[in-house]
Amino acid sequence: MTDWQLVRLGDVVDFLTGFPFKSANYSDASSDPRLLRGDNIAQGFVRWDNAKRWPKDRVPDLAAYKLEIGDVVLAMDRPWIEAGLKYAAVGQQDVPSLLVQRVTRLRGTHKLSGRFLRYVIGSRAFTDYVLGVQTGTAVPHISGGQIKDYRFRLPTPSEQEAIADALGSLDDKIELNRLTSETLEAMAQAIFRDWFVDFGPTRRKIEGASDPLTIMGGLVTDPSRAQELVDLFPDRFGDEGLPEGWRMAPLSSVSLLMKRGLAPSYVDIGIPVVNQRCVRGRKVDWAIVRQHNVSKRHPKERMLELGDVLVNSTGVGTLGRVATVRQLPGNATCDSHVTICRPDPAVVSKVAYALFLEQAEDTISLLGHGSTGQTELKPSVVGELQIALANQRIHSAFEGLVGSLRLLSSSNDDQNRTLAATRDLLLPQLLSGEIRLRDAEKLAEDAA
Numbered sequence: 001m002t003d004w005q006l007v008r009l010g011d012v013v014d015f016l017t018g019f020p021f022k023s024a025n026y027s028d029a030s031s032d033p034r035l036l037r038g039d040n041i042a043q044g045f046v047r048w049d050n051a052k053r054w055p056k057d058r059v060p061d062l063a064a065y066k067l068e069i070g071d072v073v074l075a076m077d078r079p080w081i082e083a084g085l086k087y088a089a090v091g092q093q094d095v096p097s098l099l100v101q102r103v104t105r106l107r108g109t110h111k112l113s114g115r116f117l118r119y120v121i122g123s124r125a126f127t128d129y130v131l132g133v134q135t136g137t138a139v140p141h142i143s144g145g146q147i148k149d150y151r152f153r154l155p156t157p158s159e160q161e162a163i164a165d166a167l168g169s170l171d172d173k174i175e176l177n178r179l180t181s182e183t184l185e186a187m188a189q190a191i192f193r194d195w196f197v198d199f200g201p202t203r204r205k206i207e208g209a210s211d212p213l214t215i216m217g218g219l220v221t222d223p224s225r226a227q228e229l230v231d232l233f234p235d236r237f238g239d240e241g242l243p244e245g246w247r248m249a250p251l252s253s254v255s256l257l258m259k260r261g262l263a264p265s266y267v268d269i270g271i272p273v274v275n276q277r278c279v280r281g282r283k284v285d286w287a288i289v290r291q292h293n294v295s296k297r298h299p300k301e302r303m304l305e306l307g308d309v310l311v312n313s314t315g316v317g318t319l320g321r322v323a324t325v326r327q328l329p330g331n332a333t334c335d336s337h338v339t340i341c342r343p344d345p346a347v348v349s350k351v352a353y354a355l356f357l358e359q360a361e362d363t364i365s366l367l368g369h370g371s372t373g374q375t376e377l378k379p380s381v382v383g384e385l386q387i388a389l390a391n392q393r394i395h396s397a398f399e400g401l402v403g404s405l406r407l408l409s410s411s412n413d414d415q416n417r418t419l420a421a422t423r424d425l426l427l428p429q430l431l432s433g434e435i436r437l438r439d440a441e442k443l444a445e446d447a448a
Contacts, residue, residue, distance in 0.1 A: 004154060006151060006152070007151065008150070008151050010149065011148075012112040012154065013108070013109060014108070015104065015144065015148060016064070016104070017101065018065060018099035018103045018104075019099065020101045023052075025054070025058065027055045029055070031056070032054055033059060033066075034052070035051070035097065036067060037103065038075035041073055041086045042083075043085065044087070044088055044174075046090065059096075065098045066097075066098060067090050067098065067099055068107070069091060069094075070089065070107075070108065071107050072087060072088070072089055072117050072121050073090060073099070073106075074087045074103070074104045074121060075102070076143070077102050077139055077140075079141070080127065080130055080131055083288065085130065089118040089171075091175065113161055115168060116160035116163060118171075120152055125431070133149075153431070165441075166437060166444050167427060173419055177415055177419075184408055184409040185405075188351070188409075191398070192356070195398060197388070199388075200216075201230065202233050202234050202235065202236070204217070205230075205235040212226035212227040212229075228397075233394070248387070249387055250383055250385070250387075251341070251382065252380070252384070254343060255353075256342045257308075260336050261302055262299055262302055262333060263297070264292040265293040265296035265297060266291065267291050270292045271294055271299075272290075272292075272332040272333075273290055273292040273333050273334060273335055274338060275289070275334070278323075279310055279318075279338065282323055282324065282361075283324070284323045284325060286329055289332070302333050303333055304332045304333055304334065305325065307324070307325065308341065310324075310325065310334055310339070310340060310341070312377075313338060313368075313377040313378075314337040314375070314377070315337075315375060316375050319365055319375055320361055320362070320363075320377070321365075322358050322364065324358065326410045339379045341382065347389070349395040349396070349403075351398065351402050352398050357385075360385060364382065418447065422443060423444075426444065
């Protein structure tokens with residue numbers, strides 16, 4: 001470490017801030033490149049929900065703003081939120097895309113390896129620096145000059161690559177798990193829509209399909225299993241346009257509980273209490289929960305259970321966000337700004353219930369009442385949503401088939417937390433020279 005030079009980030013990196021793209025020229029064509037905005041940057045990866053696009057015939061004039069694989073991007077407005085620093089390394093799945101204003105693009109040079117750069121920006125030391133220099137209260141922000149002024153010790157080129165190799169094996173596994181989970185979640189949602197929204201199996205029977213795999217829409221690949229499922233579905237529609245024997249029912253009629261959480265009494269050591277900020281990406285972020293004093297007020301039936309669905313119920317922008325409780329750190333509850341929806345497994349698949357609410361987020365977000373800033377969502381309004389109910393055999397089959405996909409996705413998430421914890425433990429020690437590279441490589445190999 002004695003030959004590691006103290007450098008200024010701006011002196012060793014290729015630095016660029018984004019272009020002010022005009023919304024009037026946005027494109028809806030899926031073949032056009034996406035625009036990478038601050039909202040698209042999560043903690044270590046890019047998410048493309050509600051992505052904006054730019055006409056490809058206008059791209060040549062903006063070639064400098066084209067992102068490349070390996071670029072590191074950093075949000076300049078609200079660069080840090082409770083979930084962590086908003087930065088990411090651009091991957092194969094993120095290009096082609098263009099850099100938007102108030103986002104910084106950092107690219108490696110002959111002095112600073114691009115692979116090593118992502119760990120400099122992802123380090124706790126850089127996050128602490130950002131928190132120390134950002135300005136503004138309503139919308140904290142950082143400037144390009146502040147980013148460039150960050151100073152750190154730069155290893156030799158060979159050591160940069162070796163450190164990136166050790167940590168990269170963990171990040172590669174994390175990314176693989178994340179993409180696998182995305183695929184599993186998409187499969188679960190597709191099967192739900194096919195069975196309970198489009199009534200695909202019944203529709204395809206009516207259209208004359210006879211092959212079990214075809215009747216199940218190609219979403220089940222085992223012929224024997226497909227035939228078992230085919231036998232469960234009616235071959236005609238009833239008077240209400242539903243598969244024969246099915247019915248629409250208010251969500252409240254298939255719920256054991258539909259109630260707001262409690263007003264918490266915060267303590268340093270208690271049980272986790274989920275608030276609206278913890279409901280993100282249709283999952284609960286347990287890393288940012290606070291603690292509730294049970295002796296002051298016991299949650300009783302508001303003690304969370306696996307399969308509960310939480311619905312944000314206060315405020316514009318957050319109201320309507322949904323998350324399913326798919327893991328529990330022990331006893332836990334939620335605060336009074338969140339509605340607990342608990343399915344009755346005697347009449348509905350827990351997974352179907354959860355997917356119904358998850359896919360209804362946009363609808364739920366429009367159901368609040370009240371003045372601006374004081375919008376509230378009553379549990380009874382959520383309970384009025386109509387869900388398609390099949391017979392219990394179909395719900396049981398759905399629970400077994402799709403529940404296994406969701407369990408595997410959750411398992412990947414669990415492994416990613418362990419991998420990320422190992423990476424975050426090794427990162428500052430490697431950057432400071434406190435741990436030998438061979439020891440870090442062994443720990444990374446064991447974790448992966």
